[in-house]
Amino acid sequence: MIEIKHLYKSYGKQLVLDDINLSIQKGVITGLLGPNGAGKTTLVSVLIGILRRDRGDIVIDGFNLDRSLSEIQTICSIVPQNLAIYPMLSAYENLEYFGGLQGLKGQALQARIDYCTEVASLQSFLSKRVHKFSGGMKRRLNLAIGLLNNPRLLYLDEPTVGVDTQSRNYILEMIKKINREEGTTIIYTSHYMQEIEQVSDMIAIIDEGHLILKGPKAEILKQDFTVSIRVCELNNALLDRFKDIKAARVQDDCIQLTRDEDFHDNLIEIFSVLKSHAVEVIDFDSRDKSLETLFLKLTRKSLRDA
Amino acid sequence: MTKIFYILKKEFLVMGRDVHSLAVLFIMPVAFILIMSLAMRDLFETHGVNQIKILVVNQDKSDQSGAFIGMLEKLGTFSLHHMDDEIDFDVIRHKMFQDDFKFALVVEKGFSLAADGDASNKSGRQMILLVKPSVNRQTYTILKNTFTANLAKARIAQLIKGQEELIDSAGIDIDQMMQPADSLIETRYVSKGKLKFKVPTSVQQSVPAWLVFSMFFVVIPLSNTFIAERNYGTLMRLQSMNISTGFLLAGKLLPFFIVNLIQVVLMILVGVFLVPLLGGDALTMGDSYGGLLLITTAVSFCSISFALLVASVAKTTEHATTIGGVFNIIFGALGGIMIPKFVMPDFMQTLSVLSPMSWGLEGFLDIFLRNGNVLDVMKESLLLLLIGLVMFSATAFIIRKKLSL
Numbered sequence: 081m082i083e084i085k086h087l088y089k090s091y092g093k094q095l096v097l098d099d100i101n102l103s104i105q106k107g108v109i110t111g112l113l114g115p116n117g118a119g120k121t122t123l124v125s126v127l128i129g130i131l132r133r134d135r136g137d138i139v140i141d142g143f144n145l146d147r148s149l150s151e152i153q154t155i156c157s158i159v160p161q162n163l164a165i166y167p168m169l170s171a172y173e174n175l176e177y178f179g180g181l182q183g184l185k186g187q188a189l190q191a192r193i194d195y196c197t198e199v200a201s202l203q204s205f206l207s208k209r210v211h212k213f214s215g216g217m218k219r220r221l222n223l224a225i226g227l228l229n230n231p232r233l234l235y236l237d238e239p240t241v242g243v244d245t246q247s248r249n250y251i252l253e254m255i256k257k258i259n260r261e262e263g264t265t266i267i268y269t270s271h272y273m274q275e276i277e278q279v280s281d282m283i284a285i286i287d288e289g290h291l292i293l294k295g296p297k298a299e300i301l302k303q304d305f306t307v308s309i310r311v312c313e314l315n316n317a318l319l320d321r322f323k324d325i326k327a328a329r330v331q332d333d334c335i336q337l338t339r340d341e342d343f344h345d346n347l348i349e350i351f352s353v354l355k356s357h358a359v360e361v362i363d364f365d366s367r368d369k370s371l372e373t374l375f376l377k378l379t380r381k382s383l384r385d386a
Numbered sequence: 387m388t389k390i391f392y393i394l395k396k397e398f399l400v401m402g403r404d405v406h407s408l409a410v411l412f413i414m415p416v417a418f419i420l421i422m423s424l425a426m427r428d429l430f431e432t433h434g435v436n437q438i439k440i441l442v443v444n445q446d447k448s449d450q451s452g453a454f455i456g457m458l459e460k461l462g463t464f465s466l467h468h469m470d471d472e473i474d475f476d477v478i479r480h481k482m483f484q485d486d487f488k489f490a491l492v493v494e495k496g497f498s499l500a501a502d503g504d505a506s507n508k509s510g511r512q513m514i515l516l517v518k519p520s521v522n523r524q525t526y527t528i529l530k531n532t533f534t535a536n537l538a539k540a541r542i543a544q545l546i547k548g549q550e551e552l553i554d555s556a557g558i559d560i561d562q563m564m565q566p567a568d569s570l571i572e573t574r575y576v577s578k579g580k581l582k583f584k585v586p587t588s589v590q591q592s593v594p595a596w597l598v599f600s601m602f603f604v605v606i607p608l609s610n611t612f613i614a615e616r617n618y619g620t621l622m623r624l625q626s627m628n629i630s631t632g633f634l635l636a637g638k639l640l641p642f643f644i645v646n647l648i649q650v651v652l653m654i655l656v657g658v659f660l661v662p663l664l665g666g667d668a669l670t671m672g673d674s675y676g677g678l679l680l681i682t683t684a685v686s687f688c689s690i691s692f693a694l695l696v697a698s699v700a701k702t703t704e705h706a707t708t709i710g711g712v713f714n715i716i717f718g719a720l721g722g723i724m725i726p727k728f729v730m731p732d733f734m735q736t737l738s739v740l741s742p743m744s745w746g747l748e749g750f751l752d753i754f755l756r757n758g759n760v761l762d763v764m765k766e767s768l769l770l771l772l773i774g775l776v777m778f779s780a781t782a783f784i785i786r787k788k789l790s791l
Contacts (some may be wrong), residue, residue, distance in 0.1 A: 130625045155629040162619035168403045169396065180392030209403075225623075278394050 087136030098289040111280030112269040157231035162178040167211035200224035215249025305339035310363040397641035407607035415600030426588040437465035441490035448498030490516035531783040587667040593657035596748030607708030609697035646686035681749035684767035691777035698784040
């Protein structure tokens with residue numbers, strides 16, 4: 081769906097996108113994770129064609145960005161980080177205005193408004209003026225407007241900023257529903273790792289204009305999969321046995337085994353050795369490394385500090 | 387066309403729900419027109435039909451004093467209100483302030499003796515004119531000269547009494563000689579259009595002046611919505627919908643042009659119908675609707691372009707309101723909106739050319755007052771369209787630059 085090759089973008093002398101290379105499949109939700117100022121919004125703005133890039137090739141759904149911007153903008157939609165809606169208009173008037181500007185009219189416009197309000201659960205609030213909406217409702221309307229042109233590619237730029245947990249979960253479910261039912265390819269930018277973990281199929285981590293990690297979520301999160309086995313007491317004989325297992329690391333009374341190609345064999349051998357020496361296992365812990373830990377490891381800083 | 391319809395609908399809904407904008411665009415100019423038309427009535431009184439109210443106390447009660455007062459009444463310039471001839475000055479003074487009389491004329495005893503040239507009247511004083519300090523010098527001088535002229539006429543009438551045969555034998559027509567001086571002078575107002583002329587009144591000045599002023603005040607609602615759209619990402623969203631900067635700007639021009647047209651119609655209606663109800667003169671329009679449309683279009687394009695330029699350079703709505711408001715007030719003061727240009731000294735009249743409101747006002751005055759036509763407003767219109775085009779182009783450049791860093 082999207083092919084980005086050697087993309088560069090700078091504001092004056094400051095390079096904000098530095099040699100971005102990214103390929104995104106059709107129908108996939110890609111979480112673009114990075115701290116504030118990492119270059120997420122700039123990347124999305126370049127992809128939708130409202131910011132000029134310095135250089136690089138971008139092809140979207142077979143259309144070259146330079147030659148077919150209007151075609152690309154017809155099949156894409158963006159839900160901006162800011163609430164790009166008119167507070168003094170009702171929800172319906174907002175939807176009608178943005179739909180009308182995209183060339184929709186008559187029954188086609190009405191049908192899209194009906195669909196979008198149903199997805200966003202705003203049917204009961206269509207005639208209410210937006211300035212009376214809660215933060216979550218405004219976000220849902222912002223998202224609903226982004227769906228009016230039935231986009232094949234949807235950019236969501238931090239769509240849950242400033243909303244409560246309940247509304248956030250609703251919006252995340254809404255996004256998954258759009259992807260599932262319409263087959264929409266979605267690029268979801270956020271600095272909330274929990275959201276990215278919850279909603280994405282693919283993850284791309286961007287920091288200071290560099291794309292530092294990309295790939296399927298499952299693989300990325302399993303990269304640092306570790307099990308910890310806490311035992312009563314380890315003697316030297318046992319320690320010698322474990323030295324042969326490269327993925328194993330022993331510290332005090334805890335054996336940590338990191339995932340590699342021999343993970344299953346290594347795990348069986350460790351338990352065999354412990355059994356043969358009648359060593360009691362006190363605790364066993366296995367878990368994926370969280371995205372936050374991964375981000376910390378990659379950037380050597382937490383998102384909040386970034 | 388469909389897109390234009392949705393843009394118009396949105397702009398009118400947003401504006402219609404913004405009470406402050408409606409007040410600035412429609413209520414403020416109506417209030418200004420009403421207040422200034424009535425407040426400036428005296429300034430235009432020498433040309434108009436409004437009479438000067440004068441309290442009259444005739445202490446002389448002679449045929450001569452009666453004839454003199456009758457002469458003043460016949461002029462039509464004064465509205466004389468007679469008081470009891472026995473009252474003292476304190477009562478007159480009280481009455482002047484109570485009923486808003488600027489002048490009081492006391493015809494003293496002995497007026498007839500002086501008129502007859504009786505040598506027993508040694509003082510020479512025949513009348514006392516009481517004047518409020520707020521009266522301007524021009525009005526006072528005109529009034530005093532009128533009294534003097536009529537007093538002289540009364541004396542001549544007295545002088546020739548009984549001498550008719552002698553004068554007649556000298557070939558002098560007494561009736562012709564005693565005709566009111568006013569009838570000897572014909573006043574013609576000069577107009578740009580043909581022969582039709584109009585008497586300038588305060589409403590003829592106020593309506594075009596405050597109309598132009600209010601048209602430039604589109605800067606407040608326009609910049610507020612535009613900056614909100616820019617800061618809240620709406621412009622970004624519209625750009626992502628393949629809507630060009632030119633279309634975005636045109637989407638502001640058309641609705642606010644319609645707003646300006648509504649303002650023109652409303653202010654004219656106020657001048658024609660509402661001002662007379664409150665005691666002012668009625669606005670009279672010119673004959674050239676083409677000229678009116680041309681100058682309206684030019685003022686509108688210039689004012690909307692100015693508003694767009696302010697919106698494009700201002701960072702916040704507060705910033706835009708301050709810049710727009712201050713510039714409008716300076717344009718208004720300089721351009722003859724707040725004070726008519728003919729009252730200004732020469733160098734200020736020369737400076738007024740710096741204000742686009744001045745050109746707009748001249749154009750509307752050409753139509754309303756001087757009965758001008760399309761050709762008469764062409765110069766002002768072209769100037770306004772040109773400066774509007776420069777501001778519009780600058781706005782397009784700034785917006786493009788800001789939206790595509």
